[in-house]
Amino acid sequence: MKHILPIVLFFSLQCIHAQVFEVETIKNFNGDEKRINLVILSEGYQASELEQFKTDAINFTNAMFNQSPFKEYANYFNVHIIKVPSNESGADHPGTATNVTEPASPIRNVDTYFNATYDSFGNHRLIYYEIDGFSANNTQAKIMNVLATNFPTYDQAMILVNSSEYGGSGGLFPMTYTGFWGPRVMIHELGHSLFNLKDEYYAGDILAAEAINMTQDDNPSTVKWKNWLGSNNVGIYQYTCVTGNCADWYKPHQNCIMESIEKPFCSVCKEGMVEKIHSLVSPIDSYTPISNSINNPTFPIDFQLDLIHPIPNTLESTWTLNTVEFATNVDAISLLDTDLNTGMNTLTVAVTDATVLLRVDNHESFHVSTVTWSIDNSSLGIDDITSETNDFSISLYPNPSNDVITIKVENTLNTDLKVDLISLEGKKIKTIIISNYETQNIDISYLSQGIYIANFYANNVLIAYKKVVKN
Ligand SMILES: [Zn+2]
Incomplete structure (x- = not known):
């Protein structure tokens, strides 16, 4: 870094x-x-x-x-x-x-x-x-x-x-x-x-502010840690009132290290910390082959990721060859000549972290890192392999929603994302294209209540999907 x-x-x-x-x-x-x-x-x-x-x-x-x-x-x-x-x-x-x-x-x-x-x-x-x-x-x-x-x-x-x-x-x-x-x-x-967490004891009005683990919102249906309510003793606890405007503020837990140093981090603080770690470090440490590193490659050709594994490993990967899923949750694959089309082929692997420390369905953002190889395959063999990486931060909120969901995208390669909103039966409801740093709203007010899926595509490759709840 x-x-x-x-x-x-x-x-x-x-x-x-x-x-x-x-x-x-x-x-x-x-x-x-x-x-x-x-x-x-x-x-x-x-x-x-x-x-x-x-x-x-x-x-x-x-x-x-x-x-x-x-x-x-x-x-x-x-x-x-x-x-x-x-x-x-x-x-x-x-x-x-x-x-x-x-x-x-x-x-x-x-x-x-x-x-x-x-x-x-x-x-x-x-x-x-x-x-x-x-x-x-x-x-x-x-x-x-x-x-x-x-x-x-x-x-x-x-x-x-x-x-x-x-x-x-x-x-x-x-x-x-x-x-x-x-x-x-x-x-x-x-x-x-490092993680912008607040004290979970009241440290005075001057330090009170909206943060990962501090809010003035005491509504269980909208509070920022609503996904955790009822789990691991997460609730909406009023700050113990000692001074100033303490009664206006709420915290997620009563036994967090941000209150008492002998305690562990609460689930809400941990989630914020993991998100920050993801925003600082891509789980893809390195990969092979890198661009133009293979001279006259012969089949099978090996593609390998070196991932920074959490302990235990919670990373998931999806390999897509020419828009068709090729393999999941492996760090390496091999391609045969019969796997490839004549002409340009695209192999993409998308890596996400499925840790239970994150409950991101309702949460603001999630991270996806990709490597894409372009493989030029002529009748005489492989002419060229080039590669590039991309790190996506995608936000979808509020979720659940009854009228509008907002989607925001940031990525390092300035790639447009296509988002398909589909029903559980697979019916496509809406397609939007979002460019880098853009924010778009999707009206879902006319949809019936239930669960929908938002599929995110970069260059026609499915890199992520997210459950959307209409209520
Ligand atoms: Zn906490």
Whole structure:
């Protein structure tokens, strides 16, 4: 995965002297290019303590990938550490918190690289990289500079603070301490930073907003997690009211790590996380043959996918040769000369994830990745094989609907999609063509109640289908 650095950072690179530190990879699955790259920075570790930092980072990584849905999607992530030495150990504790009787722990002021501090914004357990907004901006630029110099293609960076006293923070660069709950604090904070999840305790009006796991909609027929209601203890729970407008907001669960760090992620949070992982990484790691890589191929010709398998594997694949289904749920096929027409042939494989962590029928979007080979077959043999990949994000909502459904398509190759809406008896009701980034509405108000199927075709190949419920 390539992380696009903001322009401001390139500017600041010219101004700030860049320091090079030792970078180590502690979790690697087949290179960084097609993975979500997590980077852990050390803070408050002296040079002599950097091996301990590595041990702490490995402990965190193990805890993270023991936790669903990181566990199932472990192959989608790599983890790297940047060993940034500090002059002194630990983090500052100025004793200025207003939510405890200070000093809640000994007052100290230590010289550390990112100046991590307890008592930020008056909260004893809030470790931040400076105590207030203004100087934090300077430290944030320093963190970005370290990343740009040492691991510019990071997707998410986080900071491990060498302190045994409970604390942490979310935001752009989440932080945690090294004590017992440290890994779980960081997993919670990653829920915010990487997946845009909200706290499922009430964190104040300023942080209240519509999100994957937070809403003001308490209607069971329209709430965004309606697919999960009644399963795995998902419901529509009013936030426990402590302050402000908390009574206006609802959460999906009462035992989610976004509320209490000793709990797992709830089903609604997991679904949002899996969707984000799909939006960042295609499950197709590589494939063969790539364009023009075969000279004078002889039959049978092998076509092979290297997929990034979830654990257990939930990927499904459909192979289509010249618009006819050829094979399903295999990573490789072979073609004989008798399989091919004379002239141009098209072989497409479409890969989707059928994980039960997603209940996408009512959900906004789903992802399909394809490889298409064009095989030029003359009477003298194969002249040429070319190939291309495409990643589709398709949205269909609301579902169920009683009047209009909206369909949106995004894909990397700018391909038009044809959508056929058909009845369960196979009768075609409507065909529309949607171009890339286009949104179209389909009127279904005149249809009788029941289940319909939307078939999605790219270049006349069926790449996905979705159930549509008319009510
Ligand atoms: Zn949750």
